[in-house]
Amino acid sequence: MPTLTIGDTAPDFQADTTDGPISFYDWAGDGWTVLFSHPRAFTPVCTTELGYMASIKGEFDKRGVKILAISTDPVEGSSEWSKDIEETQGSAVNYPIIADVDHAVAKAYGMLPADVDGDPTARTPAQNATLRNVFVVGPDRKIKLVLIYPMTTGRNFDEVLRVVDSLLLTANHQVATPAQWQPGQDVIIAGSVSNDAAKEKYPEGWDEPKPYIRIVKDPTAA
Structure with missing residues (x-):
């Protein structure tokens, strides 16, 4: 399974999201992006993560950084999940969630093997355990940061914000x-x-x- 690392070009892609269809490069524009993936909708740790990211999105906005999440569930599943996130975490999801139903984005970014196929809702979160990545992509389309977490450890998005501050400072x-x-x-x-x-x-x-x-x-x- 090919992996992406710092300095590699982030693959472009087209995808349906909870905010409508996007083409990644066009959507990202000339700014920075945080792209983070999730094994499935309605998973407990990811619920807390999407909620917390929503609560601090304003800090990324101030820095001109866009947020984009990935789930293998269809748009309808992620939209329903978003209601649960708002109810349990106190913050409504305020960024798009990709519906990576054909696993195309996950494969392009080296998070799932090329031979994964079939109904995404038939795959358990454990089968998608490698979809626990954080990528920071720069305006030059190059990957600036890769973090990979186990399913049982919630991600620290304050640390992601700190790294973004460092990346912005060191880029300029x-x-x-x-x-x-x-x-x-x-x-x-x-x-x-x-x-x-x-x-x-x-x-x-x-x-x-x-x-x-x-x-x-x-x-x-x-």
């Missing part, structure tokens, strides 16, 4: 973010930036505990 400034970084905290000058170039960008200098670690203030911090 030649820096990297250290362990446990949060927006506004110090960052590391990227190794691709020479000292001469760094002096032009950071004339006030930087902290250098080792020659390969050059620490500066977050260039976007107030």
Whole structure:
């Protein structure tokens, strides 16, 4: 089963969703996208995940990042599931859920083997256990992040948001973010930036505990 990793081109696709038909590239436009998959509708852990993502979607909106979910269930199943999500999680689903009934998206993204076929509603969540991925796709259509979770562990979308903040920062400034970084905290000058170039960008200098670690203030911090 081919897998996609960081730096690969995210496949384009056409799909029916709870918000109507989409063509992924056209729908994503020139922005960033978080694409996350689910084994089936009406699964307990995924119910909490879609609800939480709905509750923080505004934070992704502020950053110009679109949200797109995947389920193998038909549109009608995901629409009914959305009612349960709103009832139990307190947030209505406010982004499209793909109805990947022919498993085409799951296969294109390496989440299911090519030989999977048949009625998607006849497959159990356990058979679709590999549909627990998070992809962040950049404006250049390249995959910037891949996370894969087991069915029994709910995803941490605050962490996905933190990574998005790091990706946006590092895409626009030649820096990297250290362990446990949060927006506004110090960052590391990227190794691709020479000292001469760094002096032009950071004339006030930087902290250098080792020659390969050059620490500066977050260039976007107030």
